[in-house]
Amino acid sequence: MKNLLKYTVVIFTLLTFTGFSFSQNEEIEVSGVLIENQTKQPLPYATIVLKDLDTVRVLGGTTTNDQGEFRLKTKENNFLVEISFMGYTTQVISDFKIENSAIELGTIELISESQSLDEVVVRGEVSKTVFKLDKRVFNVGKDLSSTGMSALEVLDNVPSVSVNIDGEISLRGGAGVQILINGKPSVLADGSGNSLGTITADMIESIEVITNASAKYEASGTAGILNIILKKEEKKGWNGSVSANTGYPSSHSVGLSLNRRTEKFNLFTQLGGGYRSSPRFSETRNDNLITGESISSEGTSYRNEAFMNVTLGTDYHINDYNVLTLSGNFAYEMEDQPSETIYKLMDGNDNLISNWSRNEVTEAINPKWQYDLNYRKQFKNNKDHTLQISGLGSFFGKDQSSQFSSRTLEGLEENRDQKTATDFNKVDYTFKADYFNPITKEFTLEVGSQYEINNVGNDFQVEDYVNGSYVIDENQTNNFEYDQKVLGVYTTAAYEKEKWGVKGGLRVENTDLSTLLVNTEESNNRNFTDFFPSLHTSYKVSDKVSFQAGYSRRIYRPRLWDLNPFFNITNNFNIRAGNPNLQAEYTNSLEVTSIYRIGKASLSSSLYFQNTDDVIERVSTIEDNVVFVRPYNVGQRNRVGFETNAKYIPTKWLTLMADFNMNYFDRTGVFENQDFDFTGSQWTLGITPKIKLPYDFDLEFSGKYKSDVETVQGESSGYATLDLGLRKKILKGKIMLSLSVRDVFESRIQENYILQETFENYSFGQRGRQVSFGISYGFGKGEAMSYTGKRR
The missing domain is CATH 2.40.170.20 (TonB-dependent receptor, beta-barrel domain)
Structure with a gap:
């Protein structure tokens, strides 16, 4: 172990909050829900800070829970709400109403830093990776080089994940990886040869990388867990998208995604x-x-x-x-x-x-x-x-x-x-x-x-x-x-x-x-x-x-x-x-x-x-x-x-x-x-x-x-x-x-x-270059399959 530890260098940067101050006014509760602008998924562990409107002095703070919700109290009444999360543009809210000693901010959408750079149209450069307490979520929609590829090629572009040319998956160099589809074992991911081949990049919403799983997850997989989340729209009305891909060596596919959302039913295919x-x-x-x-x-x-x-x-x-x-x-x-x-x-x-x-x-x-x-x-x-x-x-x-x-x-x-x-x-x-x-x-x-x-x-x-x-x-x-x-x-x-x-x-x-x-x-x-x-x-x-x-x-x-x-x-x-x-x-x-x-x-x-x-x-x-x-x-x-x-x-x-x-x-x-x-x-x-x-x-x-x-x-x-x-x-x-x-x-x-x-034995394998061209079209209230950004 000494030989191993001497190679390891860890540098951590420490910063501290400024102090809190309190007034003697009536206590006000501020609450809301934070979601990601494109995927509409909750953003847990984001920072919510209350600051004095005049001096910008910090009055209090909290973080969002697993569902993106936050709730905190203050006795001040002259403040703004600052919301921040790594890789996203900080949002400041100062226009709100106090009713019955409460401020309900509702659902707040946080936009990635690169997405907010365009002031006219919000177009999706969503952060590739979102960090949560026990996992990282990799957004597949921005992986341009995965056009027309199968789930195996998509996984090979995920940080910490490697896929060799025989389709064997490793995580941080370890081969004991448990593959899940939407959080469950699946016949589409049973580890047998090209089992993930029928899942294309267009069908994948995100991939969760879990290197150190909590007891909630099944214990299989010594290297960790990869959970592939498939797309399922839930916008009201008709939504859908269609895509077609062609490539060389011969690689051709078409895909159709349809969704019908009413008050009682959400039908998807x-x-x-x-x-x-x-x-x-x-x-x-x-x-x-x-x-x-x-x-x-x-x-x-x-x-x-x-x-x-x-x-x-x-x-x-x-x-x-x-x-x-x-x-x-x-x-x-x-x-x-x-x-x-x-x-x-x-x-x-x-x-x-x-x-x-x-x-x-x-x-x-x-x-x-x-x-x-x-x-x-x-x-x-x-x-x-x-x-x-x-x-x-x-x-x-x-x-x-x-x-x-x-x-x-x-x-x-x-x-x-x-x-x-x-x-x-x-x-x-x-x-x-x-x-x-x-x-x-x-x-x-x-x-x-x-x-x-x-x-x-x-x-x-x-x-x-x-x-x-x-x-x-x-x-x-x-x-x-x-x-x-x-x-x-x-x-x-x-x-x-x-x-x-x-x-x-x-x-x-x-x-x-x-x-x-x-x-x-x-x-x-x-x-x-x-x-x-x-x-x-x-x-x-x-x-x-x-x-x-x-x-x-x-x-x-x-x-x-x-x-x-x-x-x-x-x-x-x-x-x-x-x-x-x-x-x-x-x-x-x-x-x-x-x-x-x-x-x-x-x-x-x-x-x-x-x-x-x-x-x-x-x-x-x-x-x-x-x-x-x-x-x-x-x-x-x-x-x-x-x-x-x-x-x-x-x-x-x-x-x-x-x-x-x-x-x-x-x-x-x-x-x-x-x-x-x-x-x-x-x-x-x-x-x-x-x-x-x-x-x-x-x-x-x-x-x-x-x-x-x-x-x-x-x-x-x-x-x-x-x-x-x-x-x-x-x-x-x-x-x-x-x-x-x-x-x-x-x-x-x-x-x-x-x-x-x-x-002695020597073995060599090579698959060669792959070229793919794709087109996708979103209709109804949907967007193109690889596009999930909100439009103004």
């Missing part, structure tokens, strides 16, 4: 469909240091998908205090995955033994559906006093067949023809109940429970071409059944004063997990109960400086794709498989964050520490020149890191944003008599300039650098990449034209080295 082709160049080399033989491969594979997505739902306002929501989602994918790979087998003297090609033809259909019933009750004594009950069911199926054929080019004859067939079904149910009670203005209590059921069946068959016919390979053919039930209950309590607050909680979860390989009757059953405490606190020094601190304990339960032992034999010399005996990993997480503004700049910095036991690592082994990659529990990891996010608006036409993350880790563990003790580090840097051009053009560059990192068996290379986006607004934002180029210099790569005593 989203329709989307399209086709995309994702080429991927791959290169591998296996060196057997015992025999001297080596096998290399090189080729391009394609993932071609036609997809559609339909969401239907309604909010029924039974009365002023009860709302019932029913929604459903259906998605359908048709996959076609052709590929050709050239192999070379060399002996110890670097002489060619054999040279052959392997072609793949894979077809699959993936139906997905989900339904959600939600009831919310608001109690009459306080609108924050609520009870919410929900039930969710989902299904994901895959019917896939693959044909692999070989053709000898030189040397010894190679006959490696194979066929595979997959019949996959996954059914999930989630039941939740949450109760929130503001017992007093300062003290709130929350309790709840969640019961989740996951059932999976995966019937997998491999056939080898032998003596003129296909024969089932019994060693690779089986039916894998996976059954998991998780019951969780939690309670949290919060105490908040004007300048500081504290929130503590405890979550208890029982996990009942069983796996079975039907053909070979291999079973593995586990039942365990865990406790997950959390503690968060915040202190607001002034309207420009505040601090947050939090602790939580998390769990990463091995998911289906970690446990499933079936091989991916696309490259039958570099095979990935799961491990049915994998155990859960646990993480204790602690972080401290400062948030402050300096002139035209805003900055947040976090120092964090994570201790993880039974770390899940992907370990490579070699058998007959074939490298197998399987996950195993290997020892312990301590990680300390520093992260900072900054925003600077030097002029009305330029906005600069940057995020930087560096972490150092201490790795200890032993696997099959091999010592995995080592220390390492990794850092990432992202810089995004936004430029306002004449004639309502916006230009955005998004650059990212990721450094090399040492792994348990070798190292992974870093890379630098650049995305850009250009947008043109027409008819005050009703029509939006967008152009994006992702990976301009084709430098986003995945390169890994495995360096062991008996073998």
